[in-house]
Amino acid sequence: MTTFDVLLRGGQVVDTDGIRHLDLALRNGKITARLTPNEPAEAAHIVRVGGRFLLPGLVDAHVHLREPGMTWKEDFASGTQAAIAGGVTTVLVMPTDEPWTVSAADFKAKRALAEGRIFCDVGLQVAVGRDRSELAELANLGATSFEIFTSDVPPDFLHASTADLQAAVEAVRAAGGMVAISPGDQSVLDAELARLTAGRSTAADFVRSRPGHAEAQGIARAILAAATAGAPVHIRQSNSRQGMAAYRRLRDLADVSIETSPQCLMFTASDYERLGPAAKASPPWRDAADREAVRAAVADGVIDIIVTDHAPHLMAEKLAQAEDFAAVPGGFPGVQTLLATLLMLVDDGLIGLSDLVRLAASRPAERFGLGSHKGRLQVGFDADVLVLDPDRPTVIRGSDQLSKAGYTPFEGLSTSFSLERVFLRGQEVPMHKMSGKTGFAGMAQGLVVMAER
CATH class of the missing domain: 2.30.40.10 (Urease, subunit C, domain 1)
Known part of the structure; x- marks a missing residue:
């Protein structure tokens, strides 16, 4: 025996x-x-x-651990301790640190920083910039995704036009990587920011600067780029009713998936009054109709993956410019509370335990190249x-x-x-x-x- x-x-x-x-x-x-x-x-x-x-250990496919370069906010050790304490046994780490993870040298250096200091398993994601000569090497190194940003990032990583987006998606497909796109519209963001009074802005201004129709346009462009390139594409944080409508209508055109987060299923813009700058993150919380549209998409199985977008800042940093919401750094911790918040959705009857496993374990593992050994018992x-x-x-x-x-x-x-x-x-x-x-x-x-x- x-x-x-x-x-x-x-x-x-x-x-x-x-x-x-x-x-x-x-x-x-x-x-x-x-x-x-x-x-x-x-x-x-x-x-x-x-x-x-x-249950299988959860796979959080959208986490910022702030290392290298911003380790006073978080590092591999503290972030992965938080993850494992909350039932997340694998985190997929975004590339937006200092420096951004964009080259093979960046990837290897970040991997070396993590080894021996992590309390859960970690996958590394990379950013797509102007120089795409190392994409195939990064895929061979095991990058779990190639992140393409369409708004709200430094110029070197901004793919604001349809042509730029399409070229980037096709380059990742040729390298054999998994594309992930953060949907947005830089022209809308620029126009809204231009309306602000310098040094003075509110949470309502923040919500207006990233409207649901801009998210929907970003989702539509991502799906069409995926269809044209024949590439698998994952769409990052989405939480608007227009975005959900666009995704429902267009998703059959390509091999696409989409994510949201617990906070987008639980809070609305009215909660900024109670929580203040500590609650700022992108996408902004919207009205009750948006939240219900996203909850309906989860209940219907339209949402593929739930992530945290764990992106910690110290509270002192969040409050330093509280009178100017636009200047408040975006993001807050979430990886330790992913399981608990999903279980709240189970308590509410929105999902069952089997749905929880699909949304936060098996599906993210499958989508990001870990499906042969992660996400299922x-x-x-x-x-x-x-x-x-x-x-x-x-x-x-x-x-x-x-x-x-x-x-x-x-x-x-x-x-x-x-x-x-x-x-x-x-x-x-x-x-x-x-x-x-x-x-x-x-x-x-x-x-x-x-x-x-």
């Missing part, structure tokens, strides 16, 4: 197509068997998880396992956050579930309570992962 390393007895395994009473066997960092309840088996370590739900996959207690509530507190930012816009919100255990490639993460925060008794054990070509 095979002896397993770990045997999880009595759990309910959550797959994308349902929930099954199974025992889960782990060996050499992989899931090696799905056994009928109490099926005879031997293991070095048996964990009784009766009544608990077993199937034999042969990495043993990234979350154990959820359905009978012990969780309240989100800023004091529990491990991000250097140390706050959360979800302060005080709660879910009926709690995260009881986390396994990363078969090893239980030794979390314990320390000074009011979740700490770690063990060493960093994450790996830098490569996309499959």
Whole structure:
């Protein structure tokens, strides 16, 4: 009889197509068997998880860890500790650091910074600039996406025209990479910013500067570029009713997917009055009709992936120019609260646990080249396992956050579930309570992962 390393007895395994009473066997960092309840088996370590739900570790496909160059905000160690504490076992890191990750040398240097300092697995994403000569090499190095920006970025990375966007998409397709496009319209943004009084702007001005119709135009252009190039394209943060309408109408033209975030499903522009500059991020929160359109897209299965866009700044930085909302740095922490906020959507009845697995584990893993070993509790996959207690509530507190930012816009919100255990490639993460925060008794054990070509 095979002896397993770990045997999880009595759990309910959550797959994308349902929930099954199974025992889960782990060996050499992989899931090696799905056994009928109490099926005879031997293991070095048996964990009784009766009544608990077993989910694959989440894959957050949109995370900013601020390293290199901005490590006072976040770094690989702090950001990945926050991730694993919240049930995210793989993060895909955006390239907008200092310097931006755009060349093979940048990629290798960033990978070297991460190795030995990460508490969950990490994939690296790269930006597409004017020089595209190294795209194939970056794909061979394992970049999980090639990010194309259409507004609100430095000129070297701005693809404002349809011709620029199309050329960039075609170059990534030729290199064999996965395209990701942040939708927007720089001309609309420029016009709205020109209307502002210098040094004085409000949250309402911020919302007007990035209207839903500009997002919809960006989505339409992204889909048409994908169709023309024959390239797979993922569309980044989207949260407007016009954007959802455009995506619904055009998505069958190409191999495309789209993401949103928990905050876009929970908050509206009216929440800026309560939360202030700390809540600024892009896209802006919109009105209730926009939020309901995005929630309907999640419920209908139109939204493919839910991400956090974890992008921390210190609170002092957020408040330094509070009288000028346009000058407030955009972004806030979110990776540690992804699971909890998704479980709130389960509590609300918007999604089920199987939908949660699809939206935040299996689909992002598949889309970004990790689908053979991440995002599912199937034999042969990495043993990234979350154990959820359905009978012990969780309240989100800023004091529990491990991000250097140390706050959360979800302060005080709660879910009926709690995260009881986390396994990363078969090893239980030794979390314990320390000074009011979740700490770690063990060493960093994450790996830098490569996309499959």
